[in-house]
Structure formats: structure tokens, C-alpha cells
Amino acid sequence: MLHRIIEVCINNRFLTMLATVFIVGAGLWAVRKTPLDAIPDLSDVQVIILTDYPG
Incomplete structure (x- = not known):
């Protein structure tokens, strides 16, 4: 299959190059159109838990 x-x-070099340019162009377009909100907030999350222990 891979062969x-x-x-x-190899036999269709023009179509291979055309497909490569199209895929790279689509990737660059997708990177530019991805909103900034897609990047997660990597800051530390702090949670304070208060409990009462009878005794």
C-alpha cells in the first residue's frame, strides 16, 4: 500500500507539490484563524477549603 x-x-510530481502547497496553506490559514481563547490558562488554580472538626 505504501509502495x-x-x-x-513520484509519477505525479506536480500534483504532489500542489497538494503539499494546499495542505501547508490550509494549515497556516487555520493557525491564523484560531482564536486566542483556545490557549488554556496555565496559571495555578488555588482552592481554599474550610472545614470544622467537632471536638
Whole structure:
């Protein structure tokens, strides 16, 4: 299967390069359109728990 894919890519160099440029362009477009909110807040989360112990 992989041998066949490599053979098709070698025989169709123009289409391979065109597909590569398209995929890279789509990736760059996706990176630029990703909103900043997609980056998680990495600050420390602090939780205070108060409990009463009878006695």
C-alpha cells in the first residue's frame, strides 16, 4: 500500500507539490484563524477549603 502511494507521488510530481502547497496553506490559514481563547490558562488554580472538626 505504501509502495503504491510513493509510486503515485513520484509519477505525479506536480500534483504532489500542489497538494503539499494546499495542505501547508490550509494549515497556516487555520493557525491564523484560531482564536486566542483556545490557549488554556496555565496559571495555578488555588482552592481554599474550610472545614470544622467537632471536638
